[in-house]
Amino acid sequence: MKSTMTTTNQSFQERVDTIKSGGAEKYHDKNKEKGKLFVRERLELLFDDDLSVEDAFFANCQDGTLPADGVVTGIGKINGEQVCVMANDSTVKAGSWGARTVEKIIRIQETALKLNIPMLYLVDSAGARITDQVEMFPNRRGAGRIFHNQIKLSGRVPQVCLLFGPSAAGGAYIPAFCDIVVMVDGNASMYLGSPRMAEKVIGEKVTLEEMGGATMHCSVSGCGDVLAKDEQEAISFCRRYLGYFPSNYSERPKAKETMDPRAFEKSLEEIIPENQNAPFDMYQLIDRLIDEGSFCEIKKKFAPELITGLSRIDGKSVGIIANQPRAKGGVLFPDSADKAAKFIQLCDAFNIPLLFLADIPGFMIGTKVERAGIIRHGAKMLSAMSEATVPKISVIVRKAYGAGLYAMAGPAFEPDACLALPSAQIAVMGPEAAVNAVYANKIAALPEEERPAFIKQKHEEYKENIDIYRLASEMIIDDIVEPNRLRSELSVRFEAYERKDVTFTHRKHGVYPV
Amino acid sequence: MTEVKASMAGSVWKLVAAQGDQINEGDDVAILESMKMEIPIPSESSGTVKEIKVEEGDFVNEGDVIAIIE
Numbered sequence: 001m002k003s004t005m006t007t008t009n010q011s012f013q014e015r016v017d018t019i020k021s022g023g024a025e026k027y028h029d030k031n032k033e034k035g036k037l038f039v040r041e042r043l044e045l046l047f048d049d050d051l052s053v054e055d056a057f058f059a060n061c062q063d064g065t066l067p068a069d070g071v072v073t074g075i076g077k078i079n080g081e082q083v084c085v086m087a088n089d090s091t092v093k094a095g096s097w098g099a100r101t102v103e104k105i106i107r108i109q110e111t112a113l114k115l116n117i118p119m120l121y122l123v124d125s126a127g128a129r130i131t132d133q134v135e136m137f138p139n140r141r142g143a144g145r146i147f148h149n150q151i152k153l154s155g156r157v158p159q160v161c162l163l164f165g166p167s168a169a170g171g172a173y174i175p176a177f178c179d180i181v182v183m184v185d186g187n188a189s190m191y192l193g194s195p196r197m198a199e200k201v202i203g204e205k206v207t208l209e210e211m212g213g214a215t216m217h218c219s220v221s222g223c224g225d226v227l228a229k230d231e232q233e234a235i236s237f238c239r240r241y242l243g244y245f246p247s248n249y250s251e252r253p254k255a256k257e258t259m260d261p262r263a264f265e266k267s268l269e270e271i272i273p274e275n276q277n278a279p280f281d282m283y284q285l286i287d288r289l290i291d292e293g294s295f296c297e298i299k300k301k302f303a304p305e306l307i308t309g310l311s312r313i314d315g316k317s318v319g320i321i322a323n324q325p326r327a328k329g330g331v332l333f334p335d336s337a338d339k340a341a342k343f344i345q346l347c348d349a350f351n352i353p354l355l356f357l358a359d360i361p362g363f364m365i366g367t368k369v370e371r372a373g374i375i376r377h378g379a380k381m382l383s384a385m386s387e388a389t390v391p392k393i394s395v396i397v398r399k400a401y402g403a404g405l406y407a408m409a410g411p412a413f414e415p416d417a418c419l420a421l422p423s424a425q426i427a428v429m430g431p432e433a434a435v436n437a438v439y440a441n442k443i444a445a446l447p448e449e450e451r452p453a454f455i456k457q458k459h460e461e462y463k464e465n466i467d468i469y470r471l472a473s474e475m476i477i478d479d480i481v482e483p484n485r486l487r488s489e490l491s492v493r494f495e496a497y498e499r500k501d502v503t504f505t506h507r508k509h510g511v512y513p514v
Numbered sequence: 515m516t517e518v519k520a521s522m523a524g525s526v527w528k529l530v531a532a533q534g535d536q537i538n539e540g541d542d543v544a545i546l547e548s549m550k551m552e553i554p555i556p557s558e559s560s561g562t563v564k565e566i567k568v569e570e571g572d573f574v575n576e577g578d579v580i581a582i583i584e
Contacts, residue, residue, distance in 0.1 A: 326554070
């Protein structure tokens with residue numbers, strides 16, 4: 001049994017070894033049972049070549065029971081690029097925060113700010129040490145400063161949270177301010193009040209998994225972005241994810257070698273159904289457009305009616321926002337609008353061009369969504385999309401009705417190009433709904449046997465009116481593209497728009513519709 | 515026993531499965547019509563359809579139970 005106590009008689013090397021080994025053995029064993037790695041093992045897996053610089057290794061060393069004060073901070077390299085990291089050590093007082101823990105986190109954030117490099121948060125912490133609250137909670141360099149720094153870093157450098165264990169109460173705001181949160185199934189959790197507290201304070205009986213588990217957050221609340229089956233998967237996701245990003249907002253993502261899309265038996269032309277109202281699997285289209293194996297999906301389990309993910313076309317990073325008719329008809333809901341808004345901001349902040357793939361009947365209607373504030377949630381999406389100044393291309397795959405056209409970077413929102421497939425249909429609403437809206441009274445007045453013929457004639461007239469060649473002739477859309485040529489068209493256009501350099505407007509900031 | 519629930523508000527356009535049918539995870543139980551779209555409602559588990567709770571033409575709200583799988 002090794003002791004974590006350091007005494008004045010210890011040699012330098014003994015002290016170093018003690019600190020490096022973290023907390024007491026029983027806590028290491030407990031973590032192992034849960035499939036959790038030791039913090040230094042996590043860092044070894046994360047970096048190309050372990051942590052290169054470590055800060056405040058001896059923090060709180062005179063206490064003797066708090067190696068590194070429960071957090072490892074420093075700099076290492078991922079894919080050859082430097083990043084800053086803070087990583088809780090849950091073998092040391094459950095990864096809780098004391099005064100030096102907080103100061104270490106604040107300092108590494110300040111380093112990320114000075115060096116303009118990504119900041120990673122490997123979270124596994126029970127929260128504040130209540131016994132130390134005066135030293136770490138209310139003061140200028142208390143825990144609040146961690147969040148203040150995160151907000152300052154946001155959009156300047158990528159911020160990633162890997163959640164390996166709990167992030168409780170105030171600590172739950174670390175993931176909240178990151179660009180992306182990867183949660184390990186079964187171990188990761190996020191909550192303001194624990195189930196025990198909920199039972200005491202509001203009388204609710206609930207399990208930890210229901211309250212703030214990884215599956216719940218990645219599919220219901222949207223606080224989690226990626227559900228990983230274990231820590232190894234979470235870490236390898238992080239390494240892959242950062243490959244799509246530059247180190248900071250003033251740089252461009254680095255291109256990789258170009259790859260052909262995956263080969264399919266059926267061409268794009270063959271898989272798009274003629275009936276606008278029939279479901280269609282948008283992943284089938286995405287896979288035919290992007291470099292094989294390059295899709296890195298964000299929030300896959302949350303609001304699946306809208307797909308968001310990073311990809312590569314000709315080796316270059318492209319952010320994809322695509323309606324998914326297979327789920328909820330591809331209709332936009334409050335959650336899907338939020339999902340889009342954050343993803344668009346993420347890509348725009350780090351110079352990743354945006355591709356919108358529209359196949360959308362519109363925003364959802366009905367009392368349920370009106371009460372949920374679909375108007376203000378939809379406004380968030382429009383606002384983020386509108387403000388994005390990276391190259392933007394919208395492709396109308398099938399239908400784009402009503403505000404759905406607007407949300408998917410329709411012509412009024414300054415996309416660099418609005419392209420349409422020959423199957424595209426752009427209108428305020430679909431033919432059935434439109435004929436009903438305009439001629440309801442007239443239809444009702446007709447003898448019943450004459451109605452079907454009248455409705456059919458009006459449908460045809462309506463379709464002619466919104467014919468895609470008419471819209472091209474009026475220069476509403478910039479081009480009609482054969483489906484099988486879409487990938488090469490996107491590739492040349494994205495290359496052509498690479499030099500785009502615009503400022504949206506001059507002001508302090510907009511008043512966001514939240 | 516699992517419940518198959520409506521993913522969004524709409525009317526039941528077609529019942530694909532019937533009571534007593536054997537179905538696999540991912541098989542459609544019903545197709546709703548909403549926002550002029552066909553909305554397939556797949557089962558999240560494999561088993562036997564114990565009960566169909568709706569009829570064609572019914573309005574269902576998001577979260578309403580369409581069928582019970584055993």
